[in-house]
Amino acid sequence: MELKLRKEKVATIFIYVFYVVGICGFLLPEFITYFKQLIPLALIVSFILLVVFQPREAINRSFILVFTGIYFSGLFIEMIGVNTGVVFGEYSYGSNLGFKLLNTPIIIGLNWLILVYTSSALFEKLRIHNLYKIVMATICMLGYDIVLEKIAPETGMWSWSGMEVPLKNYVAWFIISFIFQAVIKVNGIKTENAVAKDLFISQFIFFMILSIFLQ
Helix, strand or coil, X not given: CHHHHHHHHHHHHHHHHHHHHHHHHHHXXXXXXXXXXXXXXXXXXXXXXXXXXXXXHHCCHHHHHHHHHHHHHHHHHHHHHHHHCCCCCCEEECCCCCCEECCEECCHHHHHHHHXXXXXXXXXXXXXXXXXXXXXXXXXXXXXXXXXXXXXXHHCCEEECXXXXXXXXXHHHHHHHHXXXXXXXXXXXXXXXXXXXXXHHHHHHHHHHHHHHCC
């Protein structure tokens, strides 16, 4: 148990140091170009940490099917969105998210998976009705997106055809996030993970600080 707690503390420290370094890299003009290209790496590192600290007893057929479904559903929705403008509005992805399929970075599905899982984990241990957990996690995802949209063009992740982010983007984010969160609860998936909360918080702070200083 002591070794487990020690590993969790080391991982937590690593997460915050990792994103502090990221903040410094984005705020220093001589490094920002390189750090923009490291965004996919940050998502992969976050995913690996979630996998490493995922309780093995919680991994079952439903767990694998649900989160595989979230990955591919998120990717498919983004493909429809970026190619039609119907879901979120008119936008396009930059080159900093890596390999694209149908104008959509394949890693964006991983972003959905990580965000859905970590936001759910924020409220997992609360003794409240699952509906409240779903709504609260959904609101957190929406708040995350509101902050992220302010800085996405500056990081080269994606940009909108107009000057403002369309309202339909936030409506779609809320609906999709709600559905994903509901699927987790309906299937009895437990999102208890030692680093999930810190990943969500550190990423939110990361984008919040960038949105202040890179505008």
